[in-house]
Amino acid sequence: MEEAVLVGDVGGTNARFAAAYRRGDWIRIEQFERFAGEAFPDFNAALKTYLDMTGLRPAAACIAVAGPVRGGKAQLTNRDWSISEADVSERFGIANVLVVNDFVAMARSVPELEPEAFSVVLPGTPVPDAPILVAGPGTGFGVSTLIPSAGGWAVLAGEGGHMAYAPRTDLERELASLLARDHGYVSNELVASGSGLEEVHAAFCEIFGRPYAGMAPEDMRAKAYDGDEMYLALIRVRAMAVMGAVGDLALANGALGGVVLAGGVSERIAGFLKTPEARERFAARGPMSGFLAECPVRLLHAPAAPLIGAAAYFAQLRQG
Structure with a gap:
């Protein structure tokens, strides 16, 4: 993971974004930002704010969301936001986008910590x-x-x-x-x-x-x-x-x-x-x-x- 991967953690209260890099045996998180979900009408508005703030232009992204994921799409359980891999890819020019459940990401972090x-x-x-x-x-x-x-x-x-x-x-x-x-x-x-x-x-x-x-x-x-x-x-x-x-x-x-x-x-x-x-x-x-x-x-x-x-x-x- 030499190049940055955009990562996100989107829940019912906050949306967190960062750039992730592999540094030896560990994954390093840089350019971290947290936004209150209530400040944005939808997920794409929050992501656009993050990308504009940081200037990050990633080729890949993995977004963890608090809700079930089916067919590359997710609806948050406790916020009226929907997220689509295809939509994020098209709107932001990110070639490789993956949306996963937030506790899939939480679980996968355990061996890395x-x-x-x-x-x-x-x-x-x-x-x-x-x-x-x-x-x-x-x-x-x-x-x-x-x-x-x-x-x-x-x-x-x-x-x-x-x-x-x-x-x-x-x-x-x-x-x-x-x-x-x-x-x-x-x-x-x-x-x-x-x-x-x-x-x-x-x-x-x-x-x-x-x-x-x-x-x-x-x-x-x-x-x-x-x-x-x-x-x-x-x-x-x-x-x-x-x-x-x-x-x-x-x-x-x-x-x-x-x-x-x-x-x-x-x-x-x-x-x-x-x-x-x-x-x-x-x-x-x-x-x-x-x-x-x-x-x-x-x-x-x-x-x-x-x-x-x-x-x-x-x-x-x-x-x-």
């Missing part, structure tokens, strides 16, 4: 050459599975964040009932991600008999840390939703190579993901509880990870 990019959530011993689950909540709830292969790394993409939420306590069942009443289907994304926080907050206010008023996530966390019963319960429930979901996914995919938690929400509630209660929620699976007992869980701390992963994924495809 140094150990310092991770911290331990739950200790354990990974099984060599076993799949690695990469998942977690940000604006949405992304899921991909990294699979060792002869050609490098294969990535199994999916929409696992939209699996049904599985409550286990009386409080969680009451929450799920209220969410179902108001929204129909209740997914892990609705309970655990940023896009569902307002709905979960409103349901908790109803459960605890409090008037609902909009509140920033950081203010909710501050109240929890100050000992407010409702907000402490709210964050615990969201953390248990994360650990329950990734436990289900690791069980389904045989991801004994470990779990990597990603996404901004995972980082902000990290302390709640490391408790004995969280370990029990992750591993307790009835007769199969022993299956995940030694499966390690790590937290990814690398804002540029999807950009690095997009570059690595693109380079591997080109080499193949």
Whole structure:
């Protein structure tokens, strides 16, 4: 990857762009810029701003997007933007354009990152050459599975964040009932991600008999840390939703190579993901509880990870 590859990480909140270069064993990210999605009417306007700012004229691009990708086209799940490989290529004169799911890129970044990019959530011993689950909540709830292969790394993409939420306590069942009443289907994304926080907050206010008023996530966390019963319960429930979901996914995919938690929400509630209660929620699976007992869980701390992963994924495809 001697020449720059334009890489992008486009989510429900922000659009990030950079130029990626292979420097020895590592992919380097340069000319990084982040834009608020709400500042632009569509994806092409954001990309044009980036290219005009940097003067970059790439021959290749790999754009990771928070939504399903089919036939070279993607519709963001949590923003009314669509992206097309053919359209980007034609409008911006980029000969080789690839659009991938953002958690495909997130997963593919894991082998490219140094150990310092991770911290331990739950200790354990990974099984060599076993799949690695990469998942977690940000604006949405992304899921991909990294699979060792002869050609490098294969990535199994999916929409696992939209699996049904599985409550286990009386409080969680009451929450799920209220969410179902108001929204129909209740997914892990609705309970655990940023896009569902307002709905979960409103349901908790109803459960605890409090008037609902909009509140920033950081203010909710501050109240929890100050000992407010409702907000402490709210964050615990969201953390248990994360650990329950990734436990289900690791069980389904045989991801004994470990779990990597990603996404901004995972980082902000990290302390709640490391408790004995969280370990029990992750591993307790009835007769199969022993299956995940030694499966390690790590937290990814690398804002540029999807950009690095997009570059690595693109380079591997080109080499193949």
